[in-house]
Amino acid sequence: MQNEQLISRKVVIVGAGAVGATFAYALAQSGLSDEIALLDVNQELAKGEVLDLSHGLPYYPNVQISVGQADAYTDAHVIVITAGAKQKGAESRLDLLQRNAAIIENIVGDIVEHDSKAVIVVVSNPVDVLTYLAHKKTSWERGRVIGSGTVLDSARFRYLLSTHCGVDVHNVHAYILGEHGDSQVAAWSMSHFAGVPINEYCKHCGSCEGWENTKAEIEERVRRSAYHIIEYKGATNYAVGLALLRIVGAILRDERSVLTVSVPLQGEYGLSEVSLGVPSIVTQNGVESVIEANLTPDEIEALHASASLLQESLKAIQR
Numbered sequence: 058m059q060n061e062q063l064i065s066r067k068v069v070i071v072g073a074g075a076v077g078a079t080f081a082y083a084l085a086q087s088g089l090s091d092e093i094a095l096l097d098v099n100q101e102l103a104k105g106e107v108l109d110l111s112h113g114l115p116y117y118p119n120v121q122i123s124v125g126q127a128d129a130y131t132d133a134h135v136i137v138i139t140a141g142a143k144q145k146g147a148e149s150r151l152d153l154l155q156r157n158a159a160i161i162e163n164i165v166g167d168i169v170e171h172d173s174k175a176v177i178v179v180v181s182n183p184v185d186v187l188t189y190l191a192h193k194k195t196s197w198e199r200g201r202v203i204g205s206g207t208v209l210d211s212a213r214f215r216y217l218l219s220t221h222c223g224v225d226v227h228n229v230h231a232y233i234l235g236e237h238g239d240s241q242v243a244a245w246s247m248s249h250f251a252g253v254p255i256n257e258y259c260k261h262c263g264s265c266e267g268w269e270n271t272k273a274e275i276e277e278r279v280r281r282s283a284y285h286i287i288e289y290k291g292a293t294n295y296a297v298g299l300a301l302l303r304i305v306g307a308i309l310r311d312e313r314s315v316l317t318v319s320v321p322l323q324g325e326y327g328l329s330e331v332s333l334g335v336p337s338i339v340t341q342n343g344v345e346s347v348i349e350a351n352l353t354p355d356e357i358e359a360l361h362a363s364a365s366l367l368q369e370s371l372k373a374i375q376r
């Protein structure tokens with residue numbers, strides 16, 4: 058018998074492409090959600106993905122998976138937007154802006170119209186600009202409309218540091234801030250191995266020469282990661298699917314996790330009228346607060362440069 062006290066944790070995924078379907082697969086296996094609804098303008102694609110995912114039901118924790126329509130927004134806890142065009146070849150994330158802004162604004166308009174109480178997580182690129190536009194469209198409190206930000210980039214950074222330095226990736230705490238894109242900022246001053254600042258660890262380790270050059274190489278590899286993967290296989294999907302699982306899990310479980318999601322800033326780091334990846338406390342209501350880390354002057358300067366670039370893109374779209 059159904060217990061009416063139980064609240065179903067429902068996640069709506071808009072866009073059943075490479076990212077949306079992979080996230081749905083990870084979410085179904087995680088047991089974090091009781092209901093997953095997949096929406097796509099390409100109804101056939103959504104139906105196909107839902108059928109395929111549903112055939113795995115005997116092997117997942119209990120979960121309902123369905124093709125959704127806009128009315129699914131009303132009782133959703135989290136709505137993850139992965140709909141839109143993706144990068145082709147050398148196209149930058151900002152090139153996608155014109156195409157995806159209109160799509161996201163329509164979807165968010167529908168969400169508001171359906172009186173949703175959900176937290177919106179924007180994933181479509183350029184994610185920071187689209188998060189800002191999505192937030193403006195809702196007029197909701199700022200923490201309820203967030204972007205996946207640099208959560209994926211930070212995972213890539215941790216992975217590369219882990220392999221380079223020979224330290225378990227779980228002991229690597231390292232953060233990329235700013236744009237999920239070319240102007241992102243490696244926050245070395247916030248990064249450490251189990252409490253030991255990475256620069257300090259490097260002095261003790263001494264196994265590589267020219268740490269400053271290595272740092273620059275690692276930053277560049279993180280920045281170029283998506284371009285390489287897209288060149289090889291046409292899309293990035295697995296790591297972003299897991300980054301989304303991390304963010305959505307923090308919301309569904311009210312974890313108060315610190316994640317570098319994209320959030321519209323209100324004076325933090327001396328910035329406003331822009332959304333970008335900064336360490337934030339993520340709760341069931343989305344971002345509760347932004348943590349202002351003690352960045353170095355160079356890092357602050359780079360963060361401001363990243364913000365200016367995003368603001369230029371916003372101006373271009375608002376013209």
Ligand SMILES: NC(=O)c1ccc[n+]([C@@H]2O[C@H](COP(=O)([O-])OP(=O)(O)OC[C@H]3O[C@@H](n4cnc5c(N)ncnc54)[C@H](O)[C@@H]3O)[C@@H](O)[C@H]2O)c1
Binds near residue numbers: 073179
């Ligand atoms: N933020 C990140 O970390 C990150 C990482 C990877 C990809 N992305 C971005 O995520 C987006 C999706 O990537 P993908 O590889 O899944 O692309 P994809 O082309 O495989 O899937 C996009 C899907 O969106 C659907 N769609 C388009 N307009 C729609 C609408 N109005 N309503 C519902 N569905 C609609 C399409 O039919 C398609 O199935 C891209 O913008 C990509 O750049 C972001």
